[in-house]
Amino acid sequence: MVSIKDVAAHAGVSPGTVSNVLNRPGKVAPATRERVEAAISELGFVRHGSASTLRAGHSRTIGLSVIDIGNPFFTEVAAGVEDVSSELGYAVILGNSAGSQDKEDRNLRVLAEHRVRGVLITPSGEDPARLDRLREHGISVVLVDHPAHRPDQCAVAVDDVGGGRAAVAHLLAQGAASVAYVTGPLTIRQCVERQEGARTAMRAAGLDPAGLRVIESMTMTARAGEKAASDLIASGLPESVFCANDLLALGVLRALLRSGVRVPEDVALIGYDDIDFAAASTVSLSSMRQPTYQLGRIATELLLDECDNPETHAHQHIMFQPELVARESTQ
Amino acid sequence: MVSIKDVAAHAGVSPGTVSNVLNRPGKVAPATRERVEAAISELGFVRHGSASTLRAGHSRTIGLSVIDIGNPFFTEVAAGVEDVSSELGYAVILGNSAGSQDKEDRNLRVLAEHRVRGVLITPSGEDPARLDRLREHGISVVLVDHPAHRPDQCAVAVDDVGGGRAAVAHLLAQGAASVAYVTGPLTIRQCVERQEGARTAMRAAGLDPAGLRVIESMTMTARAGEKAASDLIASGLPESVFCANDLLALGVLRALLRSGVRVPEDVALIGYDDIDFAAASTVSLSSMRQPTYQLGRIATELLLDECDNPETHAHQHIMFQPELVARESTQ
């Protein structure tokens, strides 16, 4: 394996000069630089990242820990993260917590061992202590799709209360007099806040928020949505349904149409996330769009700014507003 | 930052012993081991992975380079890769080539610098030279969803010719007398091979393979599928349509239904990949299922076996058969 020394010997300079060519090309005379660069490509030298990290004290790698890489929401976030990182020459180590705190802990440990420059994480629980431990090791943390735990920390989130309010306000504006909320586990922050928003909208419209019918599923999949819809049909349909994500909504939609219920004439339906398939389903689905890709991009930019410019960096708590996308299922 | 030396001092042993506790716990007396372990957790020590990699000459990291992380197909592959890696204590560096050779090259370079143990890649082009360069640096390469370039290499693929044949054979068996093939760019190996399979099936049924109507789109999205469907409607509908992936098929389905064409009564329709949404759409979509998650798992197992047991490792070329999943859209 060819090292910096071999390059140095081949170019007739010292290893330090080669290092300068690599890291501070301005510091070395043009003629020498060219000679070194020729030697590099001639020998096919590639820098040993670990040696570099060891000596320099920091790596050009960040960690990304998400809850479910199979969920289109996180996939788009990951795409944003990957794009920015790749532009700035950073590598991304991917961790999938699959909702398990254990797995998340294991992943964070791996990231700590790699001495990543920073970590982007959508935490799967509400315990900030594990993240504080990372910070003690000098690893910056930026929260994604989650409000900040503490002031000296960046976070990029979306207003879930506002989103829930807007979704239900839209249903009510379309003339619905009753609303059901089909949701995932109410241990998940997002589900709870969207529910809270739904109640706010009802209150604003002069309805009793206690009248919100809540159907809670353990998973947030289309199958769970179908199940929820049959519960609704069995116990009497509301005039409108708000689902905590689009997968649930697509399941509800399918089960309703199967049973001869017309959407939106009999029941208006709105989802959340605006995944690609929402627009493509047969009765196109209204939804709350989140700037998913941007979430990933901005979080990464904040993280890398915090790493590369620690003295000028200002911590930011960014809160996006989701955007209502009205389609056939509500009009 | 606490190092192995601090731990050694705190436990009253030498650094070498701490290293042994970490890497070969059997070699150290139980009493000492406990003392060291206590020191480790007391000081909150985490091993410096780069130092370890530098000295040991190899890392516990692999690279994963895919063509489009936004595509559910690759997402599921990634989930399989991540699960196996995480079980065996390996970290995964993610690279998204987005179909660009340049970006793929950049990603491979980053992986080489990180001295990853191996690389899993779905190559975006057909040039094996770049991958050979990795091998010269001692990095094992396993191809995913792509046949092997050379015998001394592992590869995990799916029979795309067979899949195309089975899909079209199914359409013909359902009574269709004409077939259109809606595909992505015919520079993509998978699209070409599925087309070849389709022709084989026609030949086997006594039809002229030249009668296959081919509609080629530049992207493989639902939108492209809708466009393709309007082309078909404008120029006269075939009795059946085979799509190179499910996103195209869902777009075709939607456009057809919108125009009052009944599926499957007027036109039978089959997709490819069997993504989750295929089963969830209003007219559920027939498709060719690929063992996507398994693809990721097995490729990773092969790679890590090649890395961890270089002497006993036997290179394998695995070819899965896709499985026909018949749903409403073809019966």
Add this chain to the structure above:
DNA sequence: ACCCTCTAATAGAACGTTTTACTTCCTGCG
């Protein structure tokens, strides 16, 4: 001619592990 500054390059230590060769101590056996 002398001192000062500036540029270009170098030597060599340091980063935190792993590993090899070595010491020490114990145990069992002839």
Add this chain to the structure above:
DNA sequence: CGCAGGAAGTAAAACGTTCTATTAGAGGGT
């Protein structure tokens, strides 16, 4: 009693970079 052999632990040399201090040389101003 002496000695082989194993177990447990240590000291010190790597691994391939980066970085600090240092040197050598080239001008430039007085």
